[in-house]
Amino acid sequence: MPNLAINGGEKTRTKPWPKWPIYDDNDRAALLEVLESDVWGIGGKTGEMMLQEFAEFHDAKHAVAVTSGTTALETSLRAAGVGPGHEVIVPPYTFIATANSALMVGAVPIFADIDPDTYNLDPAAAEAAVTERTKAIIAVHIGGSPCNMDAFLALAEKHDLILIEDCAQAHGAEWRGTKVGAIGHLGAFSFQSSKNVTAGEGGIILTNDGDLYSRAWSIHNVGRAPDGGWYDHRILGANLRLTQFQAALIRCGLKRLPELMDRRDECGFYLQSLLKDIPGVDYAKMHNGATRNAWHLFIGKYDAEAFGGLSREQFLAAMNAEGIPISRGYNPLYQEQLFRNGIRADECPLACKLYTGSVDYTQVHCPVTERVCASEGWWLFQSMLLGEKADMDDIAAAIAKVRDNLNEL
Numbered sequence: 001m002p003n004l005a006i007n008g009g010e011k012t013r014t015k016p017w018p019k020w021p022i023y024d025d026n027d028r029a030a031l032l033e034v035l036e037s038d039v040w041g042i043g044g045k046t047g048e049m050m051l052q053e054f055a056e057f058h059d060a061k062h063a064v065a066v067t068s069g070t071t072a073l074e075t076s077l078r079a080a081g082v083g084p085g086h087e088v089i090v091p092p093y094t095f096i097a098t099a100n101s102a103l104m105v106g107a108v109p110i111f112a113d114i115d116p117d118t119y120n121l122d123p124a125a126a127e128a129a130v131t132e133r134t135k136a137i138i139a140v141h142i143g144g145s146p147c148n149m150d151a152f153l154a155l156a157e158k159h160d161l162i163l164i165e166d167c168a169q170a171h172g173a174e175w176r177g178t179k180v181g182a183i184g185h186l187g188a189f190s191f192q193s194s195k196n197v198t199a200g201e202g203g204i205i206l207t208n209d210g211d212l213y214s215r216a217w218s219i220h221n222v223g224r225a226p227d228g229g230w231y232d233h234r235i236l237g238a239n240l241r242l243t244q245f246q247a248a249l250i251r252c253g254l255k256r257l258p259e260l261m262d263r264r265d266e267c268g269f270y271l272q273s274l275l276k277d278i279p280g281v282d283y284a285k286m287h288n289g290a291t292r293n294a295w296h297l298f299i300g301k302y303d304a305e306a307f308g309g310l311s312r313e314q315f316l317a318a319m320n321a322e323g324i325p326i327s328r329g330y331n332p333l334y335q336e337q338l339f340r341n342g343i344r345a346d347e348c349p350l351a352c353k354l355y356t357g358s359v360d361y362t363q364v365h366c367p368v369t370e371r372v373c374a375s376e377g378w379w380l381f382q383s384m385l386l387g388e389k390a391d392m393d394d395i396a397a398a399i400a401k402v403r404d405n406l407n408e409l
């Protein structure tokens with residue numbers, strides 16, 4: 001009789017995992033209030049309150065709400081004057097939007113490798129990628145674990161660069177006791193369905209800089225000015241505004257966030273402590289300047305050698321069969337088809353008259369990212385950390401079970 005569930009044995013876990021998204025009567029009442037207010041879009045007070053609360057919670061002076069994390073990044077770049085001819089340094093271990101946002105504004109994304117301990121953009125690799133064309137760095141707080149902001153602030157200052165924090169996964173995360181988002185020049189958050197605060201879709205830009213705020217505000221509101229009139233269009237802008245319904249859900253999600261962050265902390269750190277006792281598994285570390293993880297992902301590490309050569313894919317399949325939803329995560333972004341053959345060398349931005357560099361994405365290699373994506377990294381989603389410590393015991397038990405029954409695989 002086999003032991004492993006993948007071979008027909010009993011599953012380690014059959015109980016369902018906490019669901020996501022979550023909502024209660026406060027969300028229902030808030031949505032109804034917007035519905036009955038008759039102001040569903042621009043000009044509603046819910047949106048104004050949300051902006052103020054979100055900015056205050058994240059230690060930021062200004063906030064602009066937009067349609068997605070992608071448009072938050074794109075608007076941030078545009079507001080900072082990043083465009084044709086410029087390069088933007090990004091990690092390859094992130095969601096495609098981080099790099100796409102540079103392309104969207106006509107700039108060229110340049111990939112720099114990640115740090116093998118934290119899986120965040122490596123400041124030394126980023127510095128090595130700086131050229132006279134570099135205009136911005138997008139530092140992604142991957143999985144909600146803050147980047148080395150001391151190093152990126154110093155780098156931005158030294159080379160006169162715009163530092164954008166990609167906080168799509170990092171609501172409430174902290175660097176040296178300050179919430180992420182306005183530590184760099186601009187921060188971009190997402191409220192897409194999977195995110196730790198969600199409205200289905202949506203995004204927000206934070207900044208402490210009044211001029212950047214004003215430009216981002218104009219770009220998201222068809223070029224109007226914060227102090228201007230309705231038919232008073234001063235710069236190029238689109239309609240990237242959020243609805244009042246989304247704002248209502250974000251306000252509720254933000255109220256809920258501190259309690260959920262405590263639960264994720266408890267489960268996340270506990271699971272890390274359990275992994276210490278199992279040879280061959282580990283986890284991405286927080287930088288020692290990071291004081292709070294948002295735990296959008298629990299990012300683990302796998303060492304096939306310590307599992308008798310069992311590939312990560314086989315390990316993940318065995319874990320999934322045990323009732324633990326676990327996944328492999330990203331591919332190196334530059335290996336996506338978009339970068340292999342989707343961006344033409346004879347078109348902008350690569351062939352832009354203002355661009356003096358040359359990039360062949362098929363020749364890019366970031367060894368740490370490639371190892372992590374090919375064989376080392378694994379993810380658990382944030383909602384799995386919203387249960388009890390006993391749920392984490394199940395995860396560790398399943399890993400130990402797979403390891404103890406390698407002869408079956």
Ligand SMILES: Cc1ncc(COP(=O)(O)O)c(C=O)c1O
Pocket residue numbers: 067068069070071094095097098140166168169190191192201202203
């Ligand atoms: C790191 C990162 N950046 C940007 C985004 C883009 O956000 P959105 O899906 O809201 O456009 C996401 C998530 O989807 C993300 O995980």
